[in-house]
Amino acid sequence: MGDNLAVTRNYYQFDRGAWADLHGHTRRTEITDADLQSVKAFNDKISLDDVRTIYWPLRRLVYLYFKNYRQKRQTLAHFLNKDVAPSPFIIGIAGSVAVGKSTTARLLDLLLERTYPQLTIQTVTTDGFLYPNAELTRRGILDRKGFPESYDMGQLLAVLDAIKAGNQDVAVPAYDHQIYDVLPMSEAIHVRQPDILIVEGINVLQLPSNAQIYVSDFFDFSIYVDANPALIEEWYLDRFGALLDTAFTDPDNYYYDYAVGNRAEAFAMARRVWRDVNLKNLIEYIEPTRSRADLILHKTAHHRIDEVDLRKY
Ligand SMILES: Nc1ncnc2c1ncn2[C@@H]1O[C@H](COP(=O)(O)OP(=O)(O)O)[C@@H](O)[C@H]1O
Numbered sequence: 001m002g003d004n005l006a007v008t009r010n011y012y013q014f015d016r017g018a019w020a021d022l023h024g025h026t027r028r029t030e031i032t033d034a035d036l037q038s039v040k041a042f043n044d045k046i047s048l049d050d051v052r053t054i055y056w057p058l059r060r061l062v063y064l065y066f067k068n069y070r071q072k073r074q075t076l077a078h079f080l081n082k083d084v085a086p087s088p089f090i091i092g093i094a095g096s097v098a099v100g101k102s103t104t105a106r107l108l109d110l111l112l113e114r115t116y117p118q119l120t121i122q123t124v125t126t127d128g129f130l131y132p133n134a135e136l137t138r139r140g141i142l143d144r145k146g147f148p149e150s151y152d153m154g155q156l157l158a159v160l161d162a163i164k165a166g167n168q169d170v171a172v173p174a175y176d177h178q179i180y181d182v183l184p185m186s187e188a189i190h191v192r193q194p195d196i197l198i199v200e201g202i203n204v205l206q207l208p209s210n211a212q213i214y215v216s217d218f219f220d221f222s223i224y225v226d227a228n229p230a231l232i233e234e235w236y237l238d239r240f241g242a243l244l245d246t247a248f249t250d251p252d253n254y255y256y257d258y259a260v261g262n263r264a265e266a267f268a269m270a271r272r273v274w275r276d277v278n279l280k281n282l283i284e285y286i287e288p289t290r291s292r293a294d295l296i297l298h299k300t301a302h303h304r305i306d307e308v309d310l311r312k313y
């Protein structure tokens with residue numbers, strides 16, 4: 001257990017059984033067949049056993065922290081003797097490219113929505129804050145996509161600040177993996193003061209040098225999705241294969257030329273990109289942020305979670 005996990009002593013470590021048992025002690029809401037069906041409909045590759053064992057207790061922990069956050073806001077209003085603006089509870093999800101951040105984010109979003117239909121939940125990703133390809137090219141860093149300098153961090157901080165301040169409608173730019181670029185603002189996602197906002201991205205726990213404020217300052221809870229890099233490479237290549245499968249009918253797709261060309265060469269290119277860009281980024285800039293997370297989900301083969309680490313303090 002925890003083969004590549006350098007957790008320090010400020011984490012409680014749980015194997016699957018111990019984590020699932022925690023929920024057993026506090027269970028109020030049963031997971032229903034309809035809940036599991038909705039997960040299947042969302043992504044039929046997700047293990048329902050993991051949903052029961054790992055994500056259901058996680059959903060409950062998040063809800064407890066959320067209630068505590070609301071309580072704290074009320075305490076503040078009481079102390080100030082005036083209303084304070086509603087402010088979303090923000091969850092950050094970090095980890096390597098292709099480790100499963102966006103799947104984890106959307107799964108958590110779905111489970112929270114199903115269990116607490118009175119709450120509004122929204123999920124956004126930080127890849128919309130990458131500079132557009134034209135700008136990356138102008139700066140000579142197109143091959144550094146995903147590295148800290150490829151993001152407009154000032155813009156990301158400004159957007160999170162507006163959301164946390166309780167603004168009614170905040171536009172968050174979106175990224176499209178198929179066109180491999182940021183979309184125009186007409187396709188932005190509108191965050192409309194949800195109760196809970198999930199923010200997912202490789203950079204959400206990073207501390208850029210000389211910054212006065214960090215993305216994580218806006219988080220009320222953070223999760224790092226962790227796995228052995230050799231496994232993540234497999235998942236990256238699987239996803240690349242799936243992108244090729246959808247790209248060959250669409251000449252506008254960034255992967256079209258690879259999709260209609262020689263498949264072995266396309267995969268050789270993807271392996272190079274993994275090694276020279278995404279793995280490098282993981283080792284240099286992403287993995288060092290793991291020890292800042294409140295919770296670490298450690299995955300093994302087939303995305304099965306074998307260990308959960310929860311921050312003590
Ligand atoms: N729990 C899971 N079970 C099965 N497949 C998963 C799971 N999580 C992610 N995947 C698959 O792994 C690949 C990478 O996941 P994704 O969520 O796109 O990663 P990220 O957002 O970290 O880049 C995708 O092909 C996705 O379908």
Ligand SMILES: CC(C)(COP(=O)(O)O)[C@@H](O)C(=O)NCCC(=O)O
Nearest residue numbers: 096097098127145146202273277278
């Ligand atoms: C957009 C990304 C930086 C971040 O992606 P994500 O974690 O959302 O998959 C990444 O998917 C990416 O495009 N990396 C650059 C190299 C490449 O994989 O093509």
